[in-house]
Structures are given as structure tokens and as C-alpha cells.
Amino acid sequence: ILNVEQSPQSLHVQEGDSTNFTCSFPSSNFYALHWYRWETAKSPEALFVMTLNGDEKKKGRISATLNTKEGYSYLYIKGSQPEDSATYLCAFYLTGNQFYFGTGTSLTVIP
Amino acid sequence: DAGITQSPRHKVTETGTPVTLRCHQTENHRYMYWYRQDPGHGLRLIHYSYGVKDTDKGEVSDGYSVSRSKTEDFLLTLESATSSQTSVYFCAISKTTSGNHNEQFFGPGTRLTVL
Numbered sequence: 001i002l003n004v005e006q007s008p009q010s011l012h013v014q015e016g017d018s019t020n021f022t023c024s025f026p027s028s029n030f031y032a033l034h035w036y037r038w039e040t041a042k043s044p045e046a047l048f049v050m051t052l053n054g055d056e057k058k059k060g061r062i063s064a065t066l067n068t069k070e071g072y073s074y075l076y077i078k079g080s081q082p083e084d085s086a087t088y089l090c091a092f093y094l095t096g097n098q099f100y101f102g103t104g105t106s107l108t109v110i111p
Numbered sequence: 112d113a114g115i116t117q118s119p120r121h122k123v124t125e126t127g128t129p130v131t132l133r134c135h136q137t138e139n140h141r142y143m144y145w146y147r148q149d150p151g152h153g154l155r156l157i158h159y160s161y162g163v164k165d166t167d168k169g170e171v172s173d174g175y176s177v178s179r180s181k182t183e184d185f186l187l188t189l190e191s192a193t194s195s196q197t198s199v200y201f202c203a204i205s206k207t208t209s210g211n212h213n214e215q216f217f218g219p220g221t222r223l224t225v226l
Contacts, residue, residue: 009151032212043201043217044154051212089153091215097142097161097205099215103153 002026004092006102013080014110020076021105023090027071032093035064035075038104039086047075047088080109114138115218117202123224130189132221134202136182142205143185144169144215145177147198154201160185192225199223 005024013019025033032051036044048057053068061078077084087104094100114137124130134143141162146154146169156169158177166177174196178186189196202218 006153034214043219044215046214046216049208049212049214091154093213097213098156098159099144099205100156101146101154103151 002092002094002100004090004100004102006088006090006105008105009103010106010108012108012110015080015082017080017109018076018078019080019107020074021088021107023073023075023102025071025073025090025092025100025102027069029094030068030071030092033066033068033073034091034093034099035073036089036091037086038089044089075105077107080107082109082111085109115202115204115216117200117218117221119221120219121222123226124192125226126193127191130192130223130225132187132200132202132223134185134187134218136185136204138204138206139182140204140206141182143179144203144205145175145185145187146201146203147171147196148201148220149198157187157200189223192223194225197223197225 035047038044048064050066055066057064064075066073087106089104091099091101116135118133144159145157155171160166160179176188200221203215205213208214
């Protein structure tokens with residue numbers, strides 16, 4: 001079992017604030033790191049797949065960075081909106097098609 | 112949309128009864144997975160399959176069995192349901208996307224309550 005940790009577990013921010021959260025994973029045998037967005041009563045949806053140290057991905061107001069040497073990834077949301085409220089999951093991917101998920105960060109954006 | 116459906120979507124059952132959940136996919140993906148989602152635990156892998164009749168255990172496999180007799184169907188069975196198996200169950204497939212990465216796509220989930 002691989003330990004993938006996310007922090008904080010939950011946070012509440014005001015509309016318009018920018019925020020970020022962390023995913024920590026084993027730095028050895030790294031293959032890929034996935035970020036998912038999971039809205040209540042829906043299924044997780046993929047946001048980013050990151051594979052290279054120093055990778056930075058962006059989708060609208062959401063971006064992510066990757067540091068494979070120290071084993072962490074940050075997810076940033078700029079100018080949070082109520083529709084950003086969701087749980088954000090990261091998953092560490094090993095060869096053999098196994099994904100190890102963190103426990104998620106629950107984000108609530110207050111209008 | 113990876114063409115994944117789960118049935119039933121909701122089920123209430125009693126302790127000790129057998130329960131089978133079905134995951135169906137329409138795109139012939141090789142890898143299929145069953146996860147359970149519980150507060151404070153994120154998604155935990157129960158079992159996965161890498162082809163017809165090829166399955167393996169995940170992190171929380173005790174009390175569960177799976178079968179895959181056809182590429183499109185992956186069944187999860189609780190032989191004798193317990194209250195600790197009350198959870199939301201997600202099926203997923205893995206497919207290679209345009210960037211040559213393997214990504215997971217999830218079904219809509221099955222909410223199971225064991226009384």
C-alpha cells in the first residue's frame with residue numbers, strides 16, 4: 001500500500017480568493033500523478049495528468065505543479081468561484097495500471 | 112464519457128444477504144476497477160481486472176469477490192453483507208488518452224446500505 005497524503009483535508013474560502021492544496025506521494029518509482037475533481041453526487045473527473053519533474057499544467061483558473069524529487073504536487077485555484085466547490089483528489093500511478101488515491105481536499109467556496 | 116454504467120444505483124439490504132453489483136462498459140477496455148468511497152478515506156481499491164478471468168486484489172478486498180467472464184462486465188459480490196460494507200461503490204476503467212497516458216474514468220456509483 002502506498003501512502004498518498006493530501007492537505008488540508010478541507011477548507012472554506014471566500015469567492016474571489018485564491019487557494020492551493022498539496023498532494024504528497026512516494027518519490028521513488030514515480031510514473032505519473034493525476035488530479036481529479038469530484039463534485040458531490042457525481043463521479044470523479046480527471047483534471048490533469050503530470051509525469052515530468054517541474055511539469056506545470058493549467059486549465060482555466062486551475063493549475064498544478066509537480067516535484068517528483070521531493071514527492072509533492074500543488075493544485076492552485078485562482079479567484080475561486082462557488083462552482084469550484086468540490087473534492088479534489090490526487091492519485092499516484094504506478095506501472096501495472098494501479099492508481100493510489102489520496103483522501104482528498106474538500107473545497108467550499110462561499111459566495 | 113467512457114460508456115460506463117453501474118447497476119443498481121441504489122440498494123438497501125440486510126446483514127448476511129449476498130449482494131452483486133454490476134459494472135458495464137461499452138468500449139472494450141482491458142482494465143476495470145472497483146473502489147469504495149467512505150468519508151475520510153477517499154477512494155480505496157477493492158479489486159481490479161486486467162482481462163477476462165484475470166483479477167487481482169486491492170487494498171480492501173476482504174469480504175468481496177469479483178468476476179469478469181466478459182470484457183464488458185465486471186461484477187462485485189459481497190457474499191454476506193455486513194454493515195461495514197455500507198458505502199458508495201465506484202467502478203472505473205483505465206484507458207490511454209491522446210497524451211499516451213493512462214487515465215481512469217468512473218461510473219456513476221452505487222450507493223449500498225446494509226442494515
